[in-house]
Amino acid sequence: MRMSPTNLCLFRIHAILLLLLMLFSSFSSNVNVNRNGTDQLALLQFKAKITTDPLGVLNSWNDTINLCQWYGVTCGRRHLRVTKLVLNSSQLSGSISPHIGNLSFLRLLNLNNNSFSDEIPSEIGHLRRLETLYLANNSFSGEIPSEIGHLSRLKNSISGEIPGNISSCTNLAIINIQNNHRVDSLPLI
Structure with missing residues (x-):
């Protein structure tokens, strides 16, 4: 069966559009991977500092699964960057990697009720979008x-x-100093 010249022209146009769509789709997914590559590296560095994970909550944190599907990780819909890291009550031990400061879109960090030790890294101060921080x-x-x-x-x-310099936290509504070994002084706010 032969196609008319008009149908053949339409077929070619559809084929070209389909190829362009496939090419754009491939390019778009590569851009998203590159966009959150910094976040993936930061989270893998975070995982590297974990010494105990008895519940296996970080088992999904690997190269075979998109980081937005990792346990405890939530990404923004538009930019696919990590906006929430929630690992409370996960029985994790270890320390917090300074690379946590590279999660520049992070708004919520919840590491409550674990066994993290050592110092809280100063790089947490790089998280300019951070609104909620739970480390109790x-x-x-x-x-x-x-x-x-x-x-x-x-x-x-x-x-x-x-x-x-806590007075710089102009949106801070609550300061909780309970269950601490000592509080020497409370700066005037």
């Missing part, structure tokens, strides 16, 4: 880094030694 019921040592005072969008409570 861990085994951190040292003081809360003063860099947290740079987080002007922070809205929730801070526990522990309160840094002097």
Whole structure:
């Protein structure tokens, strides 16, 4: 069966459009992977500092699964960057990697009720979009880094030694200092 010249022309146009659509789709998915590549590296560095994961909550954190589908990770719909990291009550032990500061779109960090130790990395102060920070019921040592005072969008409570520049957190509504070994002084806000 022969096609008329008009039908043949339409067929070619559809074929070209289909090829362009496939090419654009491939390019678009590569752009998204590159966009959240920094986040993936930061999360893999975070995982590398975990010494105990008895529940296996970080088993999904690997190269075969998109990071937006990793346990405890939520990505923004538009930009596919990590906006929430929620690993509370996961029985994790280890320390928090300074690479956490590379999650530049992070709005919520919840690591409550684990066994994180060592100091809270000062790089948390790089998370300029951070609104909610939960680090209670861990085994951190040292003081809360003063860099947290740079987080002007922070809205929730801070526990522990309160840094002097806490007044920069203009949206901070609650300061919770319960269940701490000592609080020497509370800066005037």
